[in-house]
Amino acid sequence: MPAPVPAPAVGSHAVLLTAADDFDGWREAARQAVMAGIPPERIVWTEPDQAPDLFAAPGRGLPVSPNDASRPYVPRAFLDLARMAALHADPQRFAVLYRLLWRFQRSPGLLEDAADPEVRRLHALARAVRRDIHKMRAFVRFRAVTDADGERYVAWFEPGHHILRANAAFFVNRFTAMRWSILTPSGALHWDGACLCEGPPAARGDAPAGDDMEALWRRYYASIFNPARLKVDAMLREMPRKYWRNLPEAALIPALVAGAQAREAAMVDRGKALFDEERPRSLDAIVAQGQTCRRCPIGCNGTRAVAGEGPVGASLMIVGEQPGDVEEQMGRPFVGPAGRLLRAALAEVGIDAGRAYVTNAVKHFKFVPRGKRRLHQSPNAGEIDTCRWWVESERLLVRPRLVLALGASAARAMLGKTVSVQKVRGEPMALDDGSELWITTHPSYLLRLQDEGRALEEERFAADLRKAD
Numbered sequence: 001m002p003a004p005v006p007a008p009a010v011g012s013h014a015v016l017l018t019a020a021d022d023f024d025g026w027r028e029a030a031r032q033a034v035m036a037g038i039p040p041e042r043i044v045w046t047e048p049d050q051a052p053d054l055f056a057a058p059g060r061g062l063p064v065s066p067n068d069a070s071r072p073y074v075p076r077a078f079l080d081l082a083r084m085a086a087l088h089a090d091p092q093r094f095a096v097l098y099r100l101l102w103r104f105q106r107s108p109g110l111l112e113d114a115a116d117p118e119v120r121r122l123h124a125l126a127r128a129v130r131r132d133i134h135k136m137r138a139f140v141r142f143r144a145v146t147d148a149d150g151e152r153y154v155a156w157f158e159p160g161h162h163i164l165r166a167n168a169a170f171f172v173n174r175f176t177a178m179r180w181s182i183l184t185p186s187g188a189l190h191w192d193g194a195c196l197c198e199g200p201p202a203a204r205g206d207a208p209a210g211d212d213m214e215a216l217w218r219r220y221y222a223s224i225f226n227p228a229r230l231k232v233d234a235m236l237r238e239m240p241r242k243y244w245r246n247l248p249e250a251a252l253i254p255a256l257v258a259g260a261q262a263r264e265a266a267m268v269d270r271g272k273a274l275f276d277e278e279r280p281r282s283l284d285a286i287v288a289q290g291q292t293c294r295r296c297p298i299g300c301n302g303t304r305a306v307a308g309e310g311p312v313g314a315s316l317m318i319v320g321e322q323p324g325d326v327e328e329q330m331g332r333p334f335v336g337p338a339g340r341l342l343r344a345a346l347a348e349v350g351i352d353a354g355r356a357y358v359t360n361a362v363k364h365f366k367f368v369p370r371g372k373r374r375l376h377q378s379p380n381a382g383e384i385d386t387c388r389w390w391v392e393s394e395r396l397l398v399r400p401r402l403v404l405a406l407g408a409s410a411a412r413a414m415l416g417k418t419v420s421v422q423k424v425r426g427e428p429m430a431l432d433d434g435s436e437l438w439i440t441t442h443p444s445y446l447l448r449l450q451d452e453g454r455a456l457e458e459e460r461f462a463a464d465l466r467k468a469d
């Protein structure tokens, strides 16, 4: 229930906007109001269904500005943010925008102040609207109906903010060849293949509840559902429950989620049984067999396995965490930014990286998709322990005199237990075959540091490498 908008006090000005998303109306009135010197506390912004005052009317209530009044200063970035924020359901949004516009006249750099509460509120409003626009694009589901003119597709959607008109062009461009209607509690859009028109608010019952396409849609969803990739929190962030009612595939989610853990456990059990298999007899066999490894959920994610690289008999084996985005694409370990840092540090202390065997604790890339990017995710203890079989197989073949483990995942892979890297770094540990294990920090950690902090840690890293050499 939106908070009621207070009636204007005596001496105040009421501006009635023509619609809840009337950004242009607000902009014009706000410009006039600033030019006429009306402070924010003396202006009440009202939407049509809130008008508490009989005298409030579009274009009324604002005095004419003096002839010599200069045009208000409006930062370009503010206009873009304000256009979004104006679509928010918050009844105070237009007042917030006007207060900012008013303050820009005295503080032109205000928008740069990320700590200012009103600037932060502006960003939060715009962000929420952007998200709602995106959700509508993702979650509108059309159902086919037949009317006098033939087939038509109708969808019911409940936006959180006043985004219906702002999204119209998207749906027209996306579904130009279809006849469709999108019904919402605050209005409707109808497209007949040539013209777009608006309709009055609708009710859920005005839209069809299901059609033949839904069975197809559900079958498709069930077939692409990968239990190994299930992250309930991430799924709820992307597809909040409030949209489920209108999504045919959502009916499947509880059952698929409930079955996912069991399916994943069965998959991992099947994989573990494979550990009884004979170990690969060559590094080439490791490269080849690793591609089909499905012993853990990361192995099931469809990425390329990246095995180690270097000569049999190398006296130094370097173990990282897992291939990153670049490594997965190139199929080689440590060829991305962390690899460059590592190789430069090795060169600096006189270690020839080309003579070392370089590998990772985990052979597949674990990530979460974010738009077009794949964001690195650390492997968990179970995944590292499962992949140990491969690193052990590599170590048995290479037989290094010295193993250098970079970071906590690599240390766990070598020791079979978690240790604190900061506590054990820089001291040798004996491995079961008599070789020496040295543990130090991971180069990606250094990449995340800045300035002196980074310089200091790079020094410590180089000192650890020197000791291990």
Ligand code: URA
Pocket: 320, 321, 322, 323, 324, 327, 332, 333, 334, 335, 336, 338, 339, 360, 444
């Ligand atoms: N980080 C790692 O741990 N290994 C790589 O191969 C690349 C980045």
